[in-house]
Amino acid sequence: xxxxxxxxxxxxxxxxxxxxxxxxxxxxxxxxxxxxxxxxxxxxxxxxxxxxxxxxxxxxxxxxxxxxxxxxxxxxxxxxxxxxxxxxxxxxxxxxxxxxxxxxxxxxxxxxxxxxxxxxxxxxxxxxxxxxxxxxxxxxxxxxxxxxxxxxxxxxxxxxxxxxxxxxxxxxxxxxxxxxxxxxxxxxxxxxxxxxxxxxxxxxxxxxxxxxxxxxxxxxxxxxxxxxxxxxxxxxxxxxxxxxxxxxxxxxxxxxxxxxxxxxx
Numbered sequence: 001x002x003x004x005x006x007x008x009x010x011x012x013x014x015x016x017x018x019x020x021x022x023x024x025x026x027x028x029x030x031x032x033x034x035x036x037x038x039x040x041x042x043x044x045x046x047x048x049x050x051x052x053x054x055x056x057x058x059x060x061x062x063x064x065x066x067x068x069x070x071x072x073x074x075x076x077x078x079x080x081x082x083x084x085x086x087x088x089x090x091x092x093x094x095x096x097x098x099x100x101x102x103x104x105x106x107x108x109x110x111x112x113x114x115x116x117x118x119x120x121x122x123x124x125x126x127x128x129x130x131x132x133x134x135x136x137x138x139x140x141x142x143x144x145x146x147x148x149x150x151x152x153x154x155x156x157x158x159x160x161x162x163x164x165x166x167x168x169x170x171x172x173x174x175x176x177x178x179x180x181x182x183x184x185x186x187x188x189x190x191x192x193x194x195x196x197x198x199x200x201x202x203x204x205x206x207x208x209x210x211x212x213x214x215x216x217x218x219x220x221x222x223x224x225x226x227x228x229x230x231x232x233x234x235x236x237x238x239x240x241x242x243x244x245x246x247x248x249x250x251x252x253x254x255x256x257x258x259x260x261x262x263x264x265x
Contacts, residue, residue, distance in 0.1 A: 006018065052070075053072050053073055054073075055072055055074060056074055057133050057134065057135050058071075058074040058075035058077075058079075058105075058115075058133070058134040058135070058136075059071070059072045059074070059131065060075050060086075060094070060131075060134065061129055061130070061131050061132075062091040062129070062130045063128075063129060063130075064126050064127070064128045064129075066090055066091045066092060067088055067089070067090060068088060068089050069129070070087075071083060071086040071087065078105055078113060078115070078136060079105055079107060080108060080109070081107075091130075093106065095117070095132065096112070098112055098114070103115050103117045105134065113138065114136075114138060115134040115135060116134070116135040117134055118133040119131065157222040158222070160222055161218075161219040164215050164218055164219035164222070165216065167215060168212045168213075168219070171208075171212060172212050175208050175209055178205050179202065179205045179209070182198060182201050182202050185198055186198060186202075200245075203244065203245075207245070
């Protein structure tokens, strides 16, 4: 690593000149390296500042006295304040806790925005800086609330479907008993009036069985197992069937009429 050499015997003026030249060269090299290092640090600091400003999360940096010394664009937007108003403000007035102990930022209009806070400290003593990274949790809270409501609604639908299935099953048993004994009575010798009344009983039992089937269909709809079968329906027969339960009472009052147009040929 030698840069020069001196022969013996040496001359003092020559030695001093050579040493002076080497010292000057060393100082020039150090100045150049310092300049390069400062330039690199400036470029690095500039990039870090650009990254901080472009960060979507709000960043607040407070000094040891609790005053804001730096806030990025996202922090100003979250606080709804200009950068000049944030600079020097007290952190404790901007970052507060609500009644439930959750972190919030307080806007000038009194609105509290829930946030998630990540804190770190750089330095010690009076030169310490506290970095607070704030993330607005409103969208996340809304998504969680929606997911919770959907879960509760799904549980309610399952409970409703289970209850409807239970009701249809329990009511269906006595309905089947009534239907069975009514069919046995049809085999006996009955007067025309008794046979007509028994026919009404069987018809009512049939409609009740249809209603129970509808309840079962609703339960299937709640669980996503309902299937629709499309087919042609005779409108005249359907209308007469719907009017028949009230036919006896309406006829006795002289106000019964069931008239359905014939289907076009």
